[in-house]
Amino acid sequence: MSCRESDIIGWFDAAAESAAAQQTETLRRILVRNHAAEYLQKWLGDVDVQRLEASALESLFASSVPLASHADLEPYIRRIADGETTPLLTQEPITTLSLSSGTTEGRPKYVPFTRHSSETTLQIFKLAAAYRSRMYPTREKGRVLEFIYSSQRSKTKGGITVGTATTHVYASEEFKMKQHETKSYTCSPQEVISSGDYKQSTYCHLLLGIHYAKEVEYVTSTFAYSVVQAFRSFQEVWREICVDIRDGTLSPTRVSIPDVRRAVLEVIRPNPDLASKIEARCQDLEKRDWMGLIPELWPNAKYVYSIMTGSMQPYLSKLSHYAGNLALISADYGSTESWIGVNMEPCSPPDKVVFAVIPTFSYFEFIPLRRQSHDTDDRQSTDDFVEDNPVPLSQVKMGKEYEIVLTTFTGLYRYRLGDVVEVTGFHRNTPKLNFICRRKLILTVNIDKNTEKDLQSVVARGSQILRNTGAELVDFTSHADIGKQPGHYIIYWEIEGEGEVEERLLEECCREMDAAFVDQGYIVSRKCNSIGPLELCIVEKGTFKKIMENFIANGAALSQFKTPRCTSNPVLLRILNVRTIKKFHSTAYAS
Numbered sequence: 001m002s003c004r005e006s007d008i009i010g011w012f013d014a015a016a017e018s019a020a021a022q023q024t025e026t027l028r029r030i031l032v033r034n035h036a037a038e039y040l041q042k043w044l045g046d047v048d049v050q051r052l053e054a055s056a057l058e059s060l061f062a063s064s065v066p067l068a069s070h071a072d073l074e075p076y077i078r079r080i081a082d083g084e085t086t087p088l089l090t091q092e093p094i095t096t097l098s099l100s101s102g103t104t105e106g107r108p109k110y111v112p113f114t115r116h117s118s119e120t121t122l123q124i125f126k127l128a129a130a131y132r133s134r135m136y137p138t139r140e141k142g143r144v145l146e147f148i149y150s151s152q153r154s155k156t157k158g159g160i161t162v163g164t165a166t167t168h169v170y171a172s173e174e175f176k177m178k179q180h181e182t183k184s185y186t187c188s189p190q191e192v193i194s195s196g197d198y199k200q201s202t203y204c205h206l207l208l209g210i211h212y213a214k215e216v217e218y219v220t221s222t223f224a225y226s227v228v229q230a231f232r233s234f235q236e237v238w239r240e241i242c243v244d245i246r247d248g249t250l251s252p253t254r255v256s257i258p259d260v261r262r263a264v265l266e267v268i269r270p271n272p273d274l275a276s277k278i279e280a281r282c283q284d285l286e287k288r289d290w291m292g293l294i295p296e297l298w299p300n301a302k303y304v305y306s307i308m309t310g311s312m313q314p315y316l317s318k319l320s321h322y323a324g325n326l327a328l329i330s331a332d333y334g335s336t337e338s339w340i341g342v343n344m345e346p347c348s349p350p351d352k353v354v355f356a357v358i359p360t361f362s363y364f365e366f367i368p369l370r371r372q373s374h375d376t377d378d379r380q381s382t383d384d385f386v387e388d389n390p391v392p393l394s395q396v397k398m399g400k401e402y403e404i405v406l407t408t409f410t411g412l413y414r415y416r417l418g419d420v421v422e423v424t425g426f427h428r429n430t431p432k433l434n435f436i437c438r439r440k441l442i443l444t445v446n447i448d449k450n451t452e453k454d455l456q457s458v459v460a461r462g463s464q465i466l467r468n469t470g471a472e473l474v475d476f477t478s479h480a481d482i483g484k485q486p487g488h489y490i491i492y493w494e495i496e497g498e499g500e501v502e503e504r505l506l507e508e509c510c511r512e513m514d515a516a517f518v519d520q521g522y523i524v525s526r527k528c529n530s531i532g533p534l535e536l537c538i539v540e541k542g543t544f545k546k547i548m549e550n551f552i553a554n555g556a557a558l559s560q561f562k563t564p565r566c567t568s569n570p571v572l573l574r575i576l577n578v579r580t581i582k583k584f585h586s587t588a589y590a591s
């Protein structure tokens with residue numbers, strides 16, 4: 001480990017040791033810096049936060065400023081987007097807005113992006129790289145096969161730049177510094193990352209990855225979905241890639257954007273030896289269903305690094321398949337609104353990963369959540385949780401679940417992120433969090449309450465039945481159909497090798513899923529038929545790619561894309577319904 005790496009780990013250890021004090025200082029700095037902003041003036045007036053002692057500051061803040069949702073801040077963000085330059089959320093005018101997720105219904109959700117956002121991104125990248133290199137040292141000046149994609153940036157009518165946070169980061173000076181400081185260079189030039197056409201970018205990422213085959217030290221993307229998506233497309237384009245490697249060309253049918261072509265052609269040279277080697281390996285890999293593709297083609301790669309938790313879990317088995325015996329390292333925890341925690345233990349298997357909160361990045365509060373007892377029909381909370389008053393980071397308890405609330409340097413105050421986490425322990429005095437789920441309920445018809453995580457478990461149970469068929473679940477989503485009485489759930493599946501699966505088995509999958517919901521509201525309603533039989537719709541190949549493309553066409557970037565696990569968006573439902581090729585219904589509910 002280099003000096004620089006031990007320095008950053010030392011910095012984090014010290015911050016974690018004094019986490020409570022760091023948090024009050026962070027809050028104080030945010031409030032001092034932005035006290036003149038209209039939003040803070042409204043709630044805090046002219047209180048001199050400099051002079052308050054720590055606990056008085058925290059309690060004054062919590063008692064004066066209300067918890068907020070995105071909708072509460074939206075009028076301010078709208079004014080910023082329209083070009084108003086008076087201090088609204090922050091003292092410094094905001095010139096950039098990011099598109100955050102939570103957009104399952106297709107409505108963009110903008111949050112402020114400032115220099116602080118890129119700086120903390122660089123800092124967490126460096127910290128995480130230091131932890132990784134303790135366990136898996138990489139060679140200096142190695143390459144990284146990085147499946148990253150910028151979205152198109154646009155301007156609001158008030159002249160504010162809008163794009164995804166990842167897009168802003170890739171375009172920032174900090175990102176260039178990251179490559180320099182972590183001494184790891186992305187295989188693809190900037191033109192490829194920001195081409196705006198994910199298919200062309202993916203082809204180039206793959207081609208350049210092969211070009212630098214021996215130098216690639218690890219394979220990465222923001223979310224695991226992009227790595228899986230890229231290698232699925234590799235299975236289709238590898239022959240063309242081999243031709244391009246052999247001849248030093250770039251297929252004009254695959255890549256047509258002039259800037260991208262120029263940038264890639266500047267790098268590649270004819271390499272018949274490499275082309276023949278890759279061809280032979282691919283022929284071999286094809287016979288074993290591409291198992292171990294990554295180590296086979298990138299023999300010096302040490303690991304695959306990507307977010308594999310939360311809504312990425314369903315892609316983990318395909319990712320392991322491609323990764324063979326390579327380590328899978330689950331990446332850090334953050335959001336467009338703020339980075340939250342770092343994975344300090346890269347050796348943990350992806351399903352055991354926890355994130356140590358970085359107490360200098362934002363001021364974090366935690367809303368204690370209790371699972372509601374199932375034998376009541378108490379519908380006061382919007383989902384299956386009952387909440388208590390938020391507590392500061394210093395008061396969280398091990399084993400308890402919380403919703404995260406953020407106060408950021410970028411002008412979000414007591415902002416409910418909507419993520420549910422569990423405190424699994426502490427690093428020094430900062431909590432380690434296990435990501436549980438997005439809080440938002442996704443499936444509900446009446447008294448039933450199911451979250452994304454519940455749906456994931458149900459689908460995992462149902463798809464077990466496909467295990468020995470050679471078929472594989474590619475992706476899924478759902479919809480609570482209340483158009484007819486009784487309402488019912490529809491689960492959409494795209495299956496690779498669907499033709500191989502007997503209808504009888506798919507029927508069984510449908511029944512199994514219906515029986516796998518553990519939510520009492522669902523069980524009770526199914527028993528009395530106030531929720532109808534579960535419907536399983538099998539959609540044709542490529543349907544979920546269409547959904548992803550629809551998101552991208554609406555401004556999302558592939559790097560940040562997460563398949564919505566539930567939708568009532570008419571456009572998405574149309575895509576799903578016109579491509580449904582088989583339908584199954586579970587039968588009467590067994591009591």
Ligand code: AMP
Nearest residue numbers: 100101307309310332333334335336435
């Ligand atoms: P976005 O701001 O659109 O990039 O999405 C941020 C959201 O992605 C977070 O609020 C989480 O719900 C989810 N997320 C981010 N990082 C992780 C992670 N490491 N594990 C699980 N979910 C994550």
